[in-house]
Amino acid sequence: MSDKKAILSPLPGVFYRKPSPEKPDYVQEGDTVKAGDVVGLIEVMKNFYEVKAEEDGVIDQFCVENESIVDVGQEIVSLK
Amino acid sequence: MIKVIKPGLQTTVQDKGRIGLYEIGMPPSGAMDKYSFAAANLLVGNHPNAAVLEITYLGPELLFEKGMRISLTGANMPPKINGEPVPMWETLEVKPGDILSFDFVKSGARVYLAVEGGIDVPVIMNSRSTYTLIGIGGYNGRALAAGDVLHTADMKEKDVPVGSRIDEAYIPVFGKAHEIRVVVGLCSYRLTEESKQTFLQTEWTVTPEANRIGYRHRGERLQFVEREQPFGAGSNPSNVTDLGYPIGSIQVPDGVEPIVLLHDAVTGGGYATIATVISSDLNRMGQIKTNEKVRFAAVSLAEALQARRETEEKLMRIAASL
Amino acid sequence: MGAKGVSGVPTRYEYGGDEFIFVQFSEEMSLESNFKGMAITRKLKEKQLEGILDICPSNASYMVRYNPDVLDSEELMDVLQEIEKTTNRLDDVTIASRLVDVPVLFEDPWTHEALMRFRDRHQDPEATDLEYSAKINGYASTEKFIEAITGAPFLVSMIGFVPGLPWCFQMVSREKQIEVPKYVRPRTYTPERAFGFGGAFAVIYPVQGAGGYQLYGIAPAPIYQKEQTLPDFQDSMVFPRQGDIFRYRSITREEYEDIRRQVEDGTFVYRKKDFSFTPGDVLADPEAFSENVMRRLYHD
16 A cells, blocks of 8 residues: 555646646645546646546655646656 | 547647748748658658648547558657557558557657548648647647547558558657757847857757747847847847748847747747758757757858758658658 | 948848848838838749749848758849849839728727736836827827827838738838837737837737737727638738838727628728839828828828
């Protein structure tokens, strides 16, 4: 049960933890997520792409800061 | 018929482009990486101007309702048919009901998917290319969306056997740091000598604002020669009396971030252009992603023409091999 | 490099990579530079050289896109320089043009709403774009400023940016030329058909989008129509042509609504007349030329 799973960024761009500046974060560390739940956004080429959990789990930690630049395949969230 | 299950991030129909309309302010659009575009059409025996799908950063999921030959070139984005990996740069065959999907992109930015006969969308001003800014061309003037249905055209010219493959020597490799050759000129007289050097010596980082319109780069600040503002030019030192922008031309609004204008760019405006990316390196430019590094290398016109001939030569050899 | 250009400054000839040649007559805008470009690009077009893909005349410069596999770069460069040498006299060039009445509703609610949203990006957040522009150009009121814009016609000196956008340069003497800066930082929104001014140029925005020009009003009729249903758009999605002469006419809200109805039911047609002139006619006496244009457009 203790094996960690990663949610990777499918795109290069800017990572956001919230849908818009005045809204709360999608999820917090310790939250339970189901497959398909949105955990953040990647902005690139003026498009916003939703990053979703691919399987059920509990958010262990965010590996990148809000509004930081991420690469393709970079780990964004680890699930436990 | 091809049904779009998932569209990817930005998947558009493109051909060689809408050429010859600069005087009305219409940019050419068309495939960003014309080398990979041409190779994709060659692999399915299409006319060189047959329309393909240009897939950017993130692959779509497509359902083929009819059997046909297809090919995938450009960025290394591992493709799968019904979940099984298939090769790129090779003539493939899909059967009715097959689903094409992709893994995350490994290198490069844009994949070209050619289908036997080409993608059929209405021809607008001699081209099927999508120009999303004003919503013309391609599939209803926009990027593909889930549920769209694509038809194939009749631009097939020859039968290329399934399994035909492009020689490894002609398959481009895309890293994360790129050298892009430019011819310095146009309004480069506006830059100080020192800034001309800085422009060529800086390792620039591609920002998230990098798309079919242009690529913006972060690095050093560039300075313009001091002057009295010419009548009609704007007040910023980077302004000029509005002029035409070549495809691949580079401008630096306020000296802050160099922008390479690409195929969907504005056709003119009031910023000094300082150099132009040579035609064969525009192909590579189209395979650069956000966060990657770019260095601009100055070459002469003769060197630009030589590079152009080499690119054409490679495509001729590919054509001869199939 | 190059022949003696406008006002004795040498013309700049530059290669734009391996597919473009860019030719700049002067760094500043003038009717003379624009006419020179118009004359040279029209002569180049007549030559019908194989391998030329685009001839793009602009304000004080022009650009050619060519296929170097078909047309040798240096050979084309020679041709362009040769044409310039034989185009030193501008009074033997006839420009086939159209005089067009272009209605504009000044101080309309739509551009007003847009410009108020971006006051923090403007030189003078306390004033409207029109008030600011009138003030820096020495006009006592916005009415006087509008009179100056509508009192003399404009030459369509370049088409570009996006499909159909006309850069328009007023056919008046230099002292009377209006000049305004662009926004400090561009707006992210401009309504479709907005009438604006930036540098020495008036424009109509063909489509909604970003923009940095001062906003004064809105045109009821389109200058770009994708659907091509209006009679003026049968041959092209784009109405303006370089060399056209536009007269911006101030209209009431009532006329605005009336023209909008005509556009919507597909009956709107621009009031226009074919007209030929030589650059020499304009340069000799812009004022007299303007009066002649107004008479031809509305009375003859």
